[in-house]
Amino acid sequence: AIQLTQSPSxxxxxxxxxxxITCRASQGISSALAWYQQKPGKVPNLLIYDASSLESGVPxxxxxxxxxxxxxxxxxxxxxxxxxxxxCQQFNSYPITFGGGTKVEIQ
Amino acid sequence: xxxxxxxxxxxxxxxxxxxxxxxxxxxxxSSYAMTWVRQAPGKGLEWVSYISDSGGxxxxxxxVKGRFTISRDNSENTLYLQMNSLRAEDTAVYYCxxxxxxxxxxxxxxxxxxxxxxxx
Numbered sequence: 001a002i003q004l005t006q007s008p009s010x011x012x013x014x015x016x017x018x019x020x021i022t023c024r025a026s027q028g029i030s031s032a033l034a035w036y037q038q039k040p041g042k043v044p045n046l047l048i049y050d051a052s053s054l055e056s057g058v059p060x061x062x063x064x065x066x067x068x069x070x071x072x073x074x075x076x077x078x079x080x081x082x083x084x085x086x087x088c089q090q091f092n093s094y095p096i097t098f099g100g101g102t103k104v105e106i107q
Numbered sequence: 108x109x110x111x112x113x114x115x116x117x118x119x120x121x122x123x124x125x126x127x128x129x130x131x132x133x134x135x136x137s138s139y140a141m142t143w144v145r146q147a148p149g150k151g152l153e154w155v156s157y158i159s160d161s162g163g164x165x166x167x168x169x170x171v172k173g174r175f176t177i178s179r180d181n182s183e184n185t186l187y188l189q190m191n192s193l194r195a196e197d198t199a200v201y202y203c204x205x206x207x208x209x210x211x212x213x214x215x216x217x218x219x220x221x222x223x224x225x226x227x
């Protein structure tokens with residue numbers, strides 16, 4: 001199974017900060033990566049797919065990049081509603097796998 | 108509006124069985140693959156099982172293979188997860204999720220989840 005390693009596992013940031021989260025795959029997955037946001041007590045929400053395509057309705061401050069084994073999710077200017085946990089997911093092959101999550105907290 | 112409504116969760120003893128259902132509406136259910144994803148309390152997301160749009164192809168995680176069976180009834184717009192030989196480590200919120208498009212196995216809609224607790 002392809003393992004996804006997210007870093008950091010948590011971070012503290014302030015409103016307006018630029019935030020970058022990394023997801024590394026144990027083997028190449030081309031661009032078959034998605035990012036989700038999950039707020040406490042809520043369901044995951046799709047942000048990015050195909051590594052860099054923004055899902056409809058998602059604010060443009062979210063962006064994704066990368067291919068192969070190394071991927072990043074960037075929030076250009078952190079907003080109060082962005083404090084949440086973020087997960088990457090690979091869909092290159094079964095079993096589908098998720099990263100361990102990155103919790104973004106208020107500094 | 109796409110809606111996914113899970114049901115069937117609850118408290119079950121180790122070794123017991125449960126069947127989860129996910130009632131879908133707001134889209135052409137028979138045109139989309141569907142997936143179950145679970146999340147143990149305070150933990151991350153874990154993919155459980157996939158079924159193709161027709162129901163003819165399924166995949167399951169090694170952790171549930173041989174114990175859980177995914178199925179669907181396209182005439183009733185309903186997805187199922189039959190869970191047998193349940194273990195404490197199966198305790199989680201179980202989400203049904205709609206796959207984005209054929210061959211695109213990420214998830215654009217999720218249900219609210221149903222909690223399964225395996226405990227004596």
